[in-house]
Amino acid sequence: MGRTEYYYDNTAPKANSLVPASNLLVVNEAGEILLQRRRDTGQWALPGGAQDIGETAAQCAVRECEEETGIIAEVTGFLGVYSNPSHIVAYTDGEVRQQFEVAYIGRPIGGEPTINDEADGVRWVSPENLTDLDIHPSMHEQIGHYLAGTYPYLG
Incomplete structure (x- = not known):
């Protein structure tokens, strides 16, 4: 399913849906942040998605x-x-969703970075290299709050 993101864009369609979603900002021992490159937008993002019932x-x-x-x-x-x-x-x-994400901080306890049907790139990124990547402004905001220590953010 394709998607188009609008961020402070007056041409955005009116939302008809609000879906609870969660993100996880994972930081390894070296202080690097786990990012995935989304297949649907080509942008780097924190892992996250819609919450399931239960x-x-x-x-x-x-x-x-x-x-x-x-x-x-x-x-x-x-x-x-x-x-x-x-x-x-x-x-x-036809779904037009307003952003609603609960974001957590985490640490890795296993696994290896692996691409899949949702992400064509997965890697650890040091904070000084974040500007080298195409990251959606909403993800920059969340990462920025973490790096600045200005959390929890209740927006």
């Missing part, structure tokens, strides 16, 4: 991380709630 937001973050990156992680902290009505994602099936 799981907590934290369980969702851990599951999505393993599914999208191959890295098994555990939650070590809370980064924030990101619910920006100016961040809209339009899907080809």
